[in-house]
Amino acid sequence: MNNFISNHANSISKIVLLVFFSLLFILPASAQANENRPANLEIKLTLKQQQGEYHPPYVAAWLENTKRKPVRTLILWRKEPKWLKDIRRWWRNVGRKDAKLVDAVTSATHAAGTFPLSFKATNDQQQALPAGDYTLYIEVVREKGGRVLLKQAFTLDNKAQHFTLNETAETGNITFTVTP
Amino acid sequence: MNLTKSLLFFLAVAISSQASAHSRWLLPSHFTLSSEQGEWIAIDASASNEVFNVDKALSIDNMSIVMPSGKSTRPSSSYKAHRKSVADYFIKDSGTYKITNNASASYFSSYKVADKRKRARANKAELKAMIPANATGLQTTYGLTRVETYITMNNPTENYPSDGQFLELLPKTHPAEIVEHEPATFAFTYHGKVQAGVEVEIAPDGARYRNAPNVLKLTTDKNGEITFTPAQAGRYLLIAEYEQDAKNKTLADKEQGGVFLTFEAQLQ
Numbered sequence: 001m002n003n004f005i006s007n008h009a010n011s012i013s014k015i016v017l018l019v020f021f022s023l024l025f026i027l028p029a030s031a032q033a034n035e036n037r038p039a040n041l042e043i044k045l046t047l048k049q050q051q052g053e054y055h056p057p058y059v060a061a062w063l064e065n066t067k068r069k070p071v072r073t074l075i076l077w078r079k080e081p082k083w084l085k086d087i088r089r090w091w092r093n094v095g096r097k098d099a100k101l102v103d104a105v106t107s108a109t110h111a112a113g114t115f116p117l118s119f120k121a122t123n124d125q126q127q128a129l130p131a132g133d134y135t136l137y138i139e140v141v142r143e144k145g146g147r148v149l150l151k152q153a154f155t156l157d158n159k160a161q162h163f164t165l166n167e168t169a170e171t172g173n174i175t176f177t178v179t180p
Numbered sequence: 181m182n183l184t185k186s187l188l189f190f191l192a193v194a195i196s197s198q199a200s201a202h203s204r205w206l207l208p209s210h211f212t213l214s215s216e217q218g219e220w221i222a223i224d225a226s227a228s229n230e231v232f233n234v235d236k237a238l239s240i241d242n243m244s245i246v247m248p249s250g251k252s253t254r255p256s257s258s259y260k261a262h263r264k265s266v267a268d269y270f271i272k273d274s275g276t277y278k279i280t281n282n283a284s285a286s287y288f289s290s291y292k293v294a295d296k297r298k299r300a301r302a303n304k305a306e307l308k309a310m311i312p313a314n315a316t317g318l319q320t321t322y323g324l325t326r327v328e329t330y331i332t333m334n335n336p337t338e339n340y341p342s343d344g345q346f347l348e349l350l351p352k353t354h355p356a357e358i359v360e361h362e363p364a365t366f367a368f369t370y371h372g373k374v375q376a377g378v379e380v381e382i383a384p385d386g387a388r389y390r391n392a393p394n395v396l397k398l399t400t401d402k403n404g405e406i407t408f409t410p411a412q413a414g415r416y417l418l419i420a421e422y423e424q425d426a427k428n429k430t431l432a433d434k435e436q437g438g439v440f441l442t443f444e445a446q447l448q
Contacts, residue, residue, distance in 0.1 A: 084214035088447045091214060092357070096334050149448065 038120040038128040039156055040179040041074070045138070046172030049112045050145060056109035057142040057170060058083060060090035061117075064135050070094045071123045071134070076105045086141045089149055114172070121156055121178070131156050140170045154178050202227040203383075204238055204440050205417050206281055206329045211444040212356060213333040218272040221331060223255070225281060226264040231383045231417045234264040238327070240281055243267055248275025248337045274334035276356065278341060285324040285346065287432060292317040303431040322426060323436035329443065332356035344372030347422050347437025352405065358445045360413040367405045370422055370437060374404035378422045382408060385415040410445035417442055 047057060061074040070093050078084060084102070085091045095102050101124055121129045138150040148168040154161050158180040165174040207224040225243070228235030237260050244252050255267035271277065287303040293315050300307055304320045311318075324346040330339075336356040342348050352365035368378045378400040387393045398406040410416065418441040426432040 081214055081216045082219065085212050091212075092359070092446060096214065096332075096336070099334070147447070 036128045038122045039158075040177075041119045041121050041136075042175075042177040042179070043074070043117045043119075043136075043138075044175045045115045045117060046174060047110065047112045047115070047140065048167075048170055048172055050142070053144055054111070055143040055145070056111045057140045057145065058087050058109060059138070059140050060087045060094075061136065061138045062090060062094055063121075063129070064093070064137060066133050068093075071129060072119075073101060073105045073124065074119050075107070075117065076102065077107055077109045079109055083141075083143065086143075086147070087139050088141075088147070089137065090139050129156055131158075136176060138165070138171070138174065140168075142170060146170050150174065152176055202229055202235065203231065203417060203419055204281075204325070204327045205232065205442050206279060206327055206440075207232055207415070207442055208279065208329055208331050211329075211331055212446070213271060213331070215271075215333055218270055219333065220268065220270050223267045223269065223279060223329075224264045225267065225327075230388050232385045232415060233388055237261055237263055237265045238281065240265045240267050242283055243279065243281045245269055246278040246280070246339060246341050248273050248277065248339055250339065250341065271331065271333045275337040276330055276332045276339040276354070278339055279329050279331065281327040282324065285322060287320055287322050289318065289320040291315045291319070304429075304433070305431060319434070320432045321423070321434045321436050322432035323423075323434075323438065325438035325440070327440045329441065330355035342369075342372075344369070345437075346370065346435070347375070347378065347420060347439050348372075349418070349420060349439045349441055355443050358410065358443055360410050360445050360448055362448070363407050363409045364445075365405055365407045366418070366441075367403065368400050368420060368422070368439075369404060370424075375422060376400055376402045376404060378404070378406075378420050380406050381419045383417045383419065384410075384412070385417075413445050413447040415442065415444050 043061065059075060059077040062070055063072045063074065064070050073094055084095055087095070123129055133153065133155050136152045136154060141147040146169045148170045150165050150168065150171065152163050152165055154163065160180060161178040163176040165176065167173055204227045209222040213219045224234065225238040225240045226234040226236060227238050240258055243255055245254065246252050255269045258265060258267040286301065289300045289302050289307045291298055291307065291311055293312055300310065302310060307318060307320060326348070336354050338354065340350055342350065348369050350367045350369060352367050358364045368375050380398045380400065382396040382398070384394055396408055398408060400406050418439070420439040421436065423434055423436040426435045
């Protein structure tokens with residue numbers, strides 16, 4: 001019996017030691033993870049009411065880094081693949097190069113209205129984006145209607161930022177907020 | 181040679197010598213496609229002075245479509261009208277297609293009889309046998325002119341087949357990556373070697389409704405390259421020409437290569 005208890009005590013102390021040493025490694029790692037916690041990106045997107053024949057627009061919003069390399073597609077609202085090419089810049093720089101991504105981010109189109117959208121500042125692989133300068137692109141293309149390409153530069157550096165993108169023929173005022 | 185035949189012959193010769201003649205071009209219905217199942221395209225072929233306004237139908241008997249796999253194929257159907265030919269083709273695979281409408285290299289001669297300029301599709305030896313003794317100003321050119329365009333469905337591929345003959349255009353900027361206000365670069369080779377001094381004109385669509393033709397004139401640098409920045413999105417016809425003295429003067433005095441490339445500059 002005694003032997004049994006002392007054997008257990010021995011194992012327990014081993015476990016405690018193991019946990020203690022593990023913590024030495026885990027704690028700094030988790031502290032770092034906190035620093036890298038992705039910022040929140042909030043976009044209040046307004047698609048304008050239009051006169052006459054109306055087809056809900058195809059919309060893409062994405063982030064490019066300073067090398068103009070796309071790092072994240074935030075939204076893709078679309079129907080037929082054959083019209084994806086009309087979201088010109090997004091198709092050229094993002095969509096045509098990555099069919100899997102297109103499938104992953106696709107959702108249905110929306111008629112005119114205001115859409116509050118919220119994202120984590122991660123790349124397409126859900127990893128936090130490194131600090132630095134980025135550009136938000138929003139491209140709106142309407143069949144038998146117009147096209148607009150909106151862009152807003154911003155910085156990921158633990159500072160809150162707030163932008164208003166002015167009204168266009170296809171969009172109302174759009175607000176864009178970066179919250180660390 | 182009956183009248184129709186000689187007229188056609190004259191047209192062919194006239195159309196085949198650039199600069200002073202009509203531009204030849206292919207105009208696809210789409211340069212950029214997005215599709216999961218494939219898409220039909222139509223290609224117009226015409227020779228005209230007004231870029232992309234049809235004038236005289238171009239024969240598309242020699243049309244070749246180089247698929248992304250590198251294999252060549254032909255249009256599935258075609259139709260020749262008076263002012264244009266039309267080819268139909270189903271784009272099935274993702275990637276870049278090169279469409280060409282090239283004749284094989286041939287001889288063109290011109291001469292004067294009593295101050296009247298005449299033309300013949302003949303080399304120097306053949307010409308001597310067919311012209312009167314009082315003919316003057318004999319000139320024979322041996323050359324090849326290419327008429328081409330690129331179409332891309334989904335992801336672009338660098339499908340730039342080349343045969344190393346006469347003048348060839350090698351895109352440095354992919355034809356599916358040409359964007360308004362952004363520089364684009366093309367390289368030229370002559371008999372497979374980088375060629376400086378190639379004269380290039382780039383004509384934007386729509387001259388009928390403009391007072392100024394707005395043609396950009398460039399010459400290739402020592403790397404055989406030109407770089408240009410399209411002022412606006414739209415369709416463009418590039419016309420390149422290079423001429424040099426023939427190495428062997430028994431059959432021709434000059435040799436010449438030409439390229440007509442149709443491309444689009446996309447919206448930013």
